Amino acid sequence: xxxxxxxxxxxxxxxxxxxxxxxxxxxxxxxxxxxxxxxxxxxxxxxxxxxxxxxxxxxxxxxxxxxxxxxxxxxxxxxxxxxxxxxxxxxxxxxxxxxxxxxxxxxxxxxxxxxxxxx
Amino acid sequence: xxxxxxxxxxxxxxxxxxxxxxxxxxxxxxxxxxxxxxxxxxxxxxxxxxxxxxxxxxxxxxxxxxxxxxxxxxxxxxxxxxxxxxxxxxxxxxxxxxxxxxxxxxxxxxxxxxxxxxxxxxxxxxxxxxxxxxxxxxxxxxxxxxxxxxxxxxxxxxxxxxxxxxxxxxxxxxxxxxxxxxxxxxxxxxxxxxxxxxxxxxxxxxxxxxxxxxxxxxxxxxxxxxxxxxxxxxxxxxxxxxxxxxxxxxxxxxxxxxxxxxxxxxxxxxxxxxxxxxxxxxxxxxxxxxxxxxxxxxxxxxxxxxxxxxxxxxxxxxxxxxxxxxxxxxxxxxxxxxxxxxxxxxxxxxxxxxxxxxxxxxxxxxxxxxxxxxxxxxxxxxxxxxxxxxxxxxxxxxxxxxxxxxxxxxxxxxxxxxxxxxxxxxxxxxxxxxxxxxxxxxxxxxxxxxxxxxxxxxxxxxxxxxxxxxxxxxxxxxxxxxxxxxxxx
Numbered sequence: 001x002x003x004x005x006x007x008x009x010x011x012x013x014x015x016x017x018x019x020x021x022x023x024x025x026x027x028x029x030x031x032x033x034x035x036x037x038x039x040x041x042x043x044x045x046x047x048x049x050x051x052x053x054x055x056x057x058x059x060x061x062x063x064x065x066x067x068x069x070x071x072x073x074x075x076x077x078x079x080x081x082x083x084x085x086x087x088x089x090x091x092x093x094x095x096x097x098x099x100x101x102x103x104x105x106x107x108x109x110x111x112x113x114x115x116x117x118x119x
Numbered sequence: 120x121x122x123x124x125x126x127x128x129x130x131x132x133x134x135x136x137x138x139x140x141x142x143x144x145x146x147x148x149x150x151x152x153x154x155x156x157x158x159x160x161x162x163x164x165x166x167x168x169x170x171x172x173x174x175x176x177x178x179x180x181x182x183x184x185x186x187x188x189x190x191x192x193x194x195x196x197x198x199x200x201x202x203x204x205x206x207x208x209x210x211x212x213x214x215x216x217x218x219x220x221x222x223x224x225x226x227x228x229x230x231x232x233x234x235x236x237x238x239x240x241x242x243x244x245x246x247x248x249x250x251x252x253x254x255x256x257x258x259x260x261x262x263x264x265x266x267x268x269x270x271x272x273x274x275x276x277x278x279x280x281x282x283x284x285x286x287x288x289x290x291x292x293x294x295x296x297x298x299x300x301x302x303x304x305x306x307x308x309x310x311x312x313x314x315x316x317x318x319x320x321x322x323x324x325x326x327x328x329x330x331x332x333x334x335x336x337x338x339x340x341x342x343x344x345x346x347x348x349x350x351x352x353x354x355x356x357x358x359x360x361x362x363x364x365x366x367x368x369x370x371x372x373x374x375x376x377x378x379x380x381x382x383x384x385x386x387x388x389x390x391x392x393x394x395x396x397x398x399x400x401x402x403x404x405x406x407x408x409x410x411x412x413x414x415x416x417x418x419x420x421x422x423x424x425x426x427x428x429x430x431x432x433x434x435x436x437x438x439x440x441x442x443x444x445x446x447x448x449x450x451x452x453x454x455x456x457x458x459x460x461x462x463x464x465x466x467x468x469x470x471x472x473x474x475x476x477x478x479x480x481x482x483x484x485x486x487x488x489x490x491x492x493x494x495x496x497x498x499x500x501x502x503x504x505x506x507x508x509x510x511x512x513x514x515x516x517x518x519x520x521x522x523x524x525x526x527x528x529x530x531x532x533x534x535x536x537x538x539x540x541x542x543x544x545x546x547x548x549x550x551x552x553x554x555x556x557x558x559x560x561x562x563x564x565x566x567x568x569x570x571x572x573x574x575x576x577x578x579x580x581x582x583x584x585x586x587x588x589x590x591x592x593x594x595x596x597x598x599x600x601x602x603x604x605x606x607x608x
Contacts, residue, residue, distance in 0.1 A: 017292070024285065030277070037284050044291050051299040077298065080247055084291060087254050091284055094261060098280065101265070101273045114274055117347040 016043030286334030354459030396423030
C-alpha cells in the first residue's frame with residue numbers, strides 16, 4: 001500500500017502509455033489509432049510532470065513574500081511538458097488532416113485495406 | 120567571429136519571411152530558400168578556421184551556467200552544417216523549376232523549416248533542445264512527404280507519421296528518465312556525472328533512445344516507413360530526406376552512445392543491427408522495378424554501412440563512417456534529383472519506361488550513372504576512398520568478428536553493384552534508341568547536377584582535403600573529457 005501510494009503517478013503514466021500503444025497495435029481504424037497516439041502522448045506528459053513533483057510542494061511562484069524555494073516543486077519539467085503538449089497538438093492536427101485526405105482517396109479508414117504500397 | 124546561432128536563425132527567419140514576401144509578389148518565393156542556404160554556406164565556411172582551433176560554445180539568450188541552453192559548434196556540428204547547407208542549396212535550386220503546382224508557398228516554408236531543424240539538432244548541446252529540433256525536422260518531413268496529395272503520398276505520410284510519433288514518444292520518456300536521474304538537461308553535465316550512478320539505471324533510457332531515434336535513423340527493423348515515404352515524396356524531398364534527415368537521426372544515436380554515455384559495450388548490438396540493415400536493404404532493392412523504391416531501399420543499405428563503420432568504435436572507423444556519410448548524401452542527392460525529371464518525362468516510375476533515356480536526356484542520365492558508380496565505389500568517384508577507408512578500419516581493428524562482418528558488408532556491396540549496373544544498362548544499352556529526340560530537363564535543374572558531379576569527382580580524386588577534418592570529427596565524438604571541459608570550462 002505504501003508502494004502504491006508513493007509511486008501512483010508513475011504507475012498511472014506508464015499505464016496510459018501502455019494503453020495508448022495497445023490501441024495503436026490492436027485497432028485498425030485510423031481515427032482510433034490517432035486517439036491511441038494521443039493517449040500515449042498524454043501518458044508521456046504525465047510521466048514528465050510527475051518527475052518534478054515533491055511531496056507537499058507548492059507552485060514555483062513567489063506568491064507569498066517569504067516563500068522558501070525548498071517548498072516548491074521543480075519548474076523545469078513543467079517547461080518540458082508545455083513544449084511537448086504543443087508538439088502533440090501539432091502532430092494531432094496533421095494526422096487528422098491526413099485522415100481526411102485518405103478518406104477522400106480510398107473511401108475507407110480501415111488501415112488493413114489501405115495497402116497499395118507493398119514490397 | 121559570427122555566432123553559431125545564426126546558422127539556425129537564418130533559415131528560420133527566411134522561412135517566416137516567405138509569406139510576407141508573398142504579399143509583394145508570388146514569384147519570388149521560390150528564390151528565398153537558395154538565398155538562405157547560400158548565406159548559411161558562407162557563414163559555415165567563415166566559421167571553419169575558428170572551429171578547427173577550438174570549438175565555439177555559445178549560450179542561447181545569454182544566460183549563464185547552469186541555467187543556459189548551450190550550442191556547441193565543434194567539428195561535428197560544423198560538418199553537418201556545411202553538408203546540410205550545401206545539399207539544401209542545390210536541392211532548392213532544382214526545386215525552382217520542379218515544384219510548380221499545389222501549395223508552393225507552403226512547400227518552400229516547410230523546406231526551410233526542415234533545414235532549420237536539421238541544423239539545430241546538429242549544433243545543440245542540450246538534450247531537450249535536441250528533442251525540439253528533431254521534432255521540427257520530423258513534422259516538416261511528414262507534411263512534405265504528403266505534399267502532392269496523391270494516393271501514395273498521403274498513405275506513406277500517414278504511416279511515417281504514426282511510426283515517427285511513437286519513436287519521439289519513446290525519446291521523450293528517455294529524456295524524462297535521464298532528467299530524473301541526473302537533475303540536468305545539459306549534455307556535458309550528464310557526461311560528467313555518468314559514472315556516479317549504477318549502470319542499471321541507464322539501461323532503460325539508452326534502450327529507449329536507440330529504439331526511439333532509430334525510427335528516424337532508419338535502422339532495421341524500424342525502417343518500414345522509409346521505402347514508402349522516400350518513393351512517394353516529390354524527388355527534391357526524397358533527396359533531402361535520404362541525404363539529411365536520416366543522417367541527423369544517426370548523429371543523435373552517436374552523440375548519445377559515444378559522448379554522453381560512453382557506452383562502448385553497446386557497440387556489439389549496434390554492429391549486428393547494422394549488418395541486418397545492410398543485407399535486408401540491399402536484397403530488397405535488388406528485386407524492385409520502381410526506380411525510386413530501389414533508391415529508397417538502397418538508402419537503408421547505406422545507413423547500415425555507415426552505422427557499421429562507426430560501430431567499430433575506433434577513431435579510424437568513425438572517420439570512415441563520416442566519409443561514407445558525405446558520399447551517400449552527395450550520391451543519393453544526385454540520383455534522386457536526376458531521376459526526378461526522368462520520371463516526369465517518362466510518365467511513370469517503372470524501370471521499363473527508362474529505356475532509351477541515355478539518348479533522350481543525356482545530362483540527367485550521365486548524372487545518374489555517376490551517382491550510381493560513386494555509390495558502388497568505383498574510382499575516381501568519392502565512393503572509392505570512403506569504402507576503402509571502411510574496409511581498412513575494419514581490418515585494422517583486428518578481431519575475427521570484424522573480419523566476418525566486413526565480408527558480409529562486401530556481399531551487400533556486390534548486390535548493390537548488381538542492381539545499379541542493371542539500372543545503368545536500362546538507361547543506355549537496352550532497346551532501339553535510333554529514333555529518339557533530345558528532351559532534356561530545364562537548364563536551372565541541370566546546374567545542381569553539374570555542381571554535384573564536380574564535387575563527387577573532385578573529392579574522389581583528392582580525398583586528402585577531408586581526412587584532417589574527419590579525424591577531428593571522430594576525436595570530438597570519442598574524446599568525452601575535451602567535450603565536457605569545453606562546455607563547462
